[in-house]
Amino acid sequence: MINEFATWLASTRANDVVQNVTWIIPTVQSVHIVCIAIVITSVAMLDFRLLGIGGPRQSLADTARRFLPWLWCGLVMLALSGSVLIVGEPARELQSSVFWLKMTLVACAIALTAVFNVVLNQGATFWERNRVIAVVTGVVSLGLWLSILAAGRWIAYAAHG
Amino acid sequence: MFEKLLAALQAAPWAQAVSESTWLFPTIETLHVLALTLVVGSIMVVDLRLLNLASRNRSVRELTSEMLPWTWVAFVCAVITGGTLFSSAATRYWGIVPFRAKMVMLMLAGLNMAVFHLGAYRGVAAWDRAPAVPPPAAKLAGGLSLLIWVSVVMLGRWIGFS
Numbered sequence: 001m002i003n004e005f006a007t008w009l010a011s012t013r014a015n016d017v018v019q020n021v022t023w024i025i026p027t028v029q030s031v032h033i034v035c036i037a038i039v040i041t042s043v044a045m046l047d048f049r050l051l052g053i054g055g056p057r058q059s060l061a062d063t064a065r066r067f068l069p070w071l072w073c074g075l076v077m078l079a080l081s082g083s084v085l086i087v088g089e090p091a092r093e094l095q096s097s098v099f100w101l102k103m104t105l106v107a108c109a110i111a112l113t114a115v116f117n118v119v120l121n122q123g124a125t126f127w128e129r130n131r132v133i134a135v136v137t138g139v140v141s142l143g144l145w146l147s148i149l150a151a152g153r154w155i156a157y158a159a160h161g
Numbered sequence: 162m163f164e165k166l167l168a169a170l171q172a173a174p175w176a177q178a179v180s181e182s183t184w185l186f187p188t189i190e191t192l193h194v195l196a197l198t199l200v201v202g203s204i205m206v207v208d209l210r211l212l213n214l215a216s217r218n219r220s221v222r223e224l225t226s227e228m229l230p231w232t233w234v235a236f237v238c239a240v241i242t243g244g245t246l247f248s249s250a251a252t253r254y255w256g257i258v259p260f261r262a263k264m265v266m267l268m269l270a271g272l273n274m275a276v277f278h279l280g281a282y283r284g285v286a287a288w289d290r291a292p293a294v295p296p297p298a299a300k301l302a303g304g305l306s307l308l309i310w311v312s313v314v315m316l317g318r319w320i321g322f323s
Contacts, residue, residue: 034311057223
């Protein structure tokens with residue numbers, strides 16, 4: 001099914017445009033990287049605050065209020081720019097096992113961030129009271145996002161299939 | 162003379178190792194991407210504050226002292242990883258226009274920062290906290306910095322396509 005979808009995408013007019021207008025792919029990849037910068041920095045600020053390492057002048061709730069909107073907006077931008085790259089090179093992405101590994105990790109990272117966000121909204125003290133859970137969440141989150149970044153770069157190097 | 166220097170760099174054992182290995186280049190490149198996202202992201206936090214677009218209720222001095230250590234550590238990592246990638250094919254990269262343009266933009270980023278620190282930032286006490294707004298010179302420095310760093314990312318990506 002995925003293969004048929006990739007073949008269909010490759011036959012569309014949109015694919016033709018992304019493939020043949022030489023500046024589109026590097027430009028969209030650059031937008032993708034700037035959005036990764038926004039997301040990774042926001043994640044680092046939140047997770048280091050969660051671990052108790054960074055930003056001691058600001059409460060966790062204030063840090064989250066500052067960076068979570070950037071994180072979510074950055075993710076939407078990443079989904080959009082990433083979609084353009086898939087339309088342009090469907091086989092490179094959809095038929096790559098590294099790509100699907102990355103998408104699985106993205107789903108986990110989004111779920112974890114959403115849980116963090118929901119728990120925070122119900123009362124900022126949860127994360128202050130449960131230090132062990134806070135530290136584990138911070139470490140897992142950092143690990144997930146770094147793996148996603150690495151997987152993204154490795155799509156370009158991994159063989160298809 | 163300079164060509165010889167590049168050739169010697171490229172012949173260094175670590176440079177040879179990177180160009181011959183299948184996994185070293187992508188691995189160092191991944192670390193370079195991680196470092197540069199932290200450089201650009203942490204600089205954007207400060208730039209957006211200077212433009213009065215984000216973190217408006219934070220002290221500018223507190224914010225810079227919080228973000229700049231991140232920026233510098235990440236920048237040193239980006240220079241080390243980037244320099245290693247460069248050395249693996251130094252003579253080729255040197256001849257590529259986006260590479261040269263990227264180096265020029267990095268110098269402009271440094272110049273913009275120096276001008277800001279020696280100029281508008283000296284009077285930061287007067288506009289450190291809201292409701293005071295950063296003066297035009299600080300806004301200009303923040304805006305220029307954003308543009309320069311986005312262009313550094315774009316040029317860096319272009320090197321890979323050259």
